[in-house]
Amino acid sequence: MDMKGWYIQTLYVLAKLGALGKALEIDTKTLSRYINTSQQTASRRIVELYKGGYIQRTFSKRRQALILTSKGVELLREVYMNLHMIFNNITSIQFEGMVFTGLGEGAFYVSLPFYKQQFIDKLGFEPYPGTLNLRLKSVDDVAKRRNLELLPSINIEGYSNSSRTYGSVKCYHALVNNSIKAAVIICSRTHYGPDVLEVISPLNLRKELSLNDGDVVKVSVNLRDTMIPNISH
Amino acid sequence: MDMKGWYIQTLYVLAKLGALGKALEIDTKTLSRYINTSQQTASRRIVELYKGGYIQRTFSKRRQALILTSKGVELLREVYMNLHMIFNNITSIQFEGMVFTGLGEGAFYVSLPFYKQQFIDKLGFEPYPGTLNLRLKSVDDVAKRRNLELLPSINIEGYSNSSRTYGSVKCYHALVNNSIKAAVIICSRTHYGPDVLEVISPLNLRKELSLNDGDVVKVSVNLRDTMIPNISH
Numbered sequence: 026m027d028m029k030g031w032y033i034q035t036l037y038v039l040a041k042l043g044a045l046g047k048a049l050e051i052d053t054k055t056l057s058r059y060i061n062t063s064q065q066t067a068s069r070r071i072v073e074l075y076k077g078g079y080i081q082r083t084f085s086k087r088r089q090a091l092i093l094t095s096k097g098v099e100l101l102r103e104v105y106m107n108l109h110m111i112f113n114n115i116t117s118i119q120f121e122g123m124v125f126t127g128l129g130e131g132a133f134y135v136s137l138p139f140y141k142q143q144f145i146d147k148l149g150f151e152p153y154p155g156t157l158n159l160r161l162k163s164v165d166d167v168a169k170r171r172n173l174e175l176l177p178s179i180n181i182e183g184y185s186n187s188s189r190t191y192g193s194v195k196c197y198h199a200l201v202n203n204s205i206k207a208a209v210i211i212c213s214r215t216h217y218g219p220d221v222l223e224v225i226s227p228l229n230l231r232k233e234l235s236l237n238d239g240d241v242v243k244v245s246v247n248l249r250d251t252m253i254p255n256i257s258h
Numbered sequence: 259m260d261m262k263g264w265y266i267q268t269l270y271v272l273a274k275l276g277a278l279g280k281a282l283e284i285d286t287k288t289l290s291r292y293i294n295t296s297q298q299t300a301s302r303r304i305v306e307l308y309k310g311g312y313i314q315r316t317f318s319k320r321r322q323a324l325i326l327t328s329k330g331v332e333l334l335r336e337v338y339m340n341l342h343m344i345f346n347n348i349t350s351i352q353f354e355g356m357v358f359t360g361l362g363e364g365a366f367y368v369s370l371p372f373y374k375q376q377f378i379d380k381l382g383f384e385p386y387p388g389t390l391n392l393r394l395k396s397v398d399d400v401a402k403r404r405n406l407e408l409l410p411s412i413n414i415e416g417y418s419n420s421s422r423t424y425g426s427v428k429c430y431h432a433l434v435n436n437s438i439k440a441a442v443i444i445c446s447r448t449h450y451g452p453d454v455l456e457v458i459s460p461l462n463l464r465k466e467l468s469l470n471d472g473d474v475v476k477v478s479v480n481l482r483d484t485m486i487p488n489i490s491h
Contacts (some may be wrong), residue, residue, distance in 0.1 A: 028294055029265025037266065037337060040344050041410065061261055104270060105345055108338035111273050177274065 033104055035060050035070050036079060036097050045098060048090040057148075058061040064133055103175040110176065110248065116171060120166050120209075120244045122159025122222050124236050131156030134212075135225060141179045145193065148196055148208050156210070157201075157231065159223040159242055165219045170210070173197065174219075176248060183213065192213055198247045201230060251253075266337055267423025268293050268303050269312060269330050278331060280464075281323040282317065300308050336473075337409040341411065345480065351406060353399050353442075353477040356415075357469050364389030368458060372424070374440075376414045377458070381429055381441050385458040391444065392455040392475055399452045406430065407444055409481060417447065431480045434463060442479055 038059050043049045057067035070169065074080045079097035084088045093101070109115070133153040134140060145151050161167050178195035185191070194212030202206045207226035217223070222244060230236065271292050276282045290300035304324065306409045316323045326334070342348070343431035365388040367373060378384050394400050411428035418424070425447030434440045440459035450456065457477060463469065 030267045030293060030295070032267070033264075033270065034263045034266045037341070039342055045344055060263060062263070101341060102345060104336065105341035108270070108341070109273055110279055112335060112338055168460060 026114055028031065028075075031060070031070065032077075032079065033076070035074060035249070036093060037104075038092060038102055039080070039091060040101055045093050048081075048092040050090045052089060057065050061234075079151065099175070104173050106175045107177070116242075116247065116249045118246045118248065120159070120161060120169065120222055120246070121163070121241055122161045122244065124231075124238050124239055124240045124242060125158050125160050126219075127142055127156065127158040129155075131158070131223065131225075134191075136237065140181060140186055140189070140194070144196075144208075144225070147152075147179050148198070148232065150206065152225040153227060153229045155225075155229070155231075157226070157242070158235070159222040159244065161220050161222060162211070162241070170222060171219050173209070176209070179208075199224065200247065201226065202234060202243050202246045203235060203245065205230065207244070209244060261308050262306075264293070264303065265307070265310075265312065266333065267336050268307065269326060270337075271477070272313070272324060272326060273334055277313070277324050278334075279316075281325040283321055283323045285322060297457065332408070339405050340410070343441045349482045351402055351479045351481065352402040352453055353392070353393045353394060353402065353414060353479070354396070354474055355477065357471050357473045357475060358391050358393050359471055360391040360450075362388075364391070364456065364458075367424075370424070372417055373414060373427070377429075377441075380412050380414065381431070383439065383460040385441075386462045388458075388462070388464075390440075390449070390459070390463045390469070390475070390478065392457065394453050394455060395474070401408065403455060404452050406442070406479065407485075411444070412441075414443075417467060432457065432482065433477050434459065434476045435467060436478065438463065438466060440477070 039049065042051065044061065053068045054064050054224045055073065056071070057064045058065060062070070066073070071080070071082065074097070075082050078094055081092050081094055086221045112193065133145070135152050135156065141151065144229065162171060174195065178197055181194035181196060184194040191199065192212055195211040197209045199207045201208045201224060205226055205228060206222050210223050210225055212223070224244060226231065234242070238243065272282065275284065275292065286301045287297050288302065289304070290297045293300060293303070295303070304313070304315065307330070308315050311327055312333065312337070314325050314327055326450055339468050344461040368385050368389065369387045374384065394403060407428065411430055414427035414429060416424045425445055427446070428444040430442045432440045432442045434457060438459055438461060440457050440463065445456070455477060459462065469475065
């Protein structure tokens with residue numbers, strides 16, 4: 026990872042100055058004062074953030090304008106979400122979703138030895154071969170689900186062979202209906218949108234809770250035990 | 259200012275790891291991986307943050323424990339508050355307070371030429387000699403008033419002569435009762451607590467709004483036009 030210590034600070038200053046959502050006209054000298062560096066360093070940082078895909082840069086009549094890209098915004102939003110959790114002492118997130126029948130791929134993927142062994146090692150349980158799919162009930166829950174992705178997760182690595190690529194998976198310890206140990210999984214390669222929560226568990230949740238399509242299930246994600254995910258920032 | 263670009267990132271990582279509110283046992287090698295530096299650099303950063311007063315450091319049985327000091331926490335809280343404003347697109351903050359009679363010092367300070375000229379230059383108006391003191395009505399407002407301090411402000415510099423020191427003042431553009439141009443001022447040397455809002459205006463607010471002690475006044479702080487304050491981070 027190439028992420029440098031100053032990335033967050035420089036993007037943060039640019040956002041404060043107004044480079045989030047619209048282009049900010051700023052010369053390198055002015056920026057250097059705001060980020061407390063020499064002009065040369067400020068100039069190098071802009072180039073590096075640009076090359077890293079964190080900002081877009083345009084010139085008009087020799088004047089420079091900068092705007093954060095979605096990658097830059099996501100990095101700051103991740104910092105924001107984590108600080109939000111820390112300062113508000115939030116250690117769990119509640120979801121409610123309606124059971125629906127998926128395409129059955131979950132069972133296939135969860136059973137792949139490469140994934141399965143990582144689930145055992147990192148989550149501490151062997152998942153039942155199958156995922157419980159929940160359609161989230163409220164817009165708030167969908168927003169929380171989007172934010173969840175930005176929070177510390179347990180990371181299951183993907184792999185590639187000659188014929189195809191298996192994506193990485195983010196996992197979060199969870200409790201289903203306040204009773205059954207489980208994990209929410211967010212697959213990097215999924216065709217579900219952020220209105221769907223995929224849950225795995227050592228138990229067959231459908232059977233254990235006598236669930237049918239359309240039943241409502243509560244999922245409480247526990248953030249307390251999760252290691253920080255991205256060791257670079 | 260000595261603030262370096264990596265301060266925010268390193269304090270942020272330490273907070274995520276749990277060094278906020280309680281001591282975190284962590285060796286330098288582990289930290290170096292989380293902040294993406296060499297072990298030597300991580301070690302230097304810890305020393306620098308410690309010397310800067312941002313973290314406390316203890317050793318027990320040769321194991322190092324780190325905890326953010328209130329200065330370190332405040333820096334992160336400032337980042338959090340600013341990102342909160344940015345991501346939630348908050349451009350004003352509303353307060354309600356009850357008029358009370360202060361000690362009359364406001365009139366004295368506001369009239370000092372050194373301050374007065376800065377008010378004119380930086381706020382765009384000559385303040386009426388006197389401040390309107392408001393006792394905030396709700397705990398929420400007191401919390402907002404605390405947070406206000408962390409947000410970008412217009413800064414009036416203090417000065418010292420041989421006999422005494424005059425503190426700096428943070429100012430925020432505001433509107434009183436949705437009609438009268440004003441500014442909220444936060445004096446670094448004040449004997450009021452965070453439950454008090456001090457307001458200045460080109461007009462005599464008491465007279466203009468026929469205010470008596472005990473009357474309730476609304477103040478809307480406008481954050482949109484404020485320049486970013488701390489050019490170092």
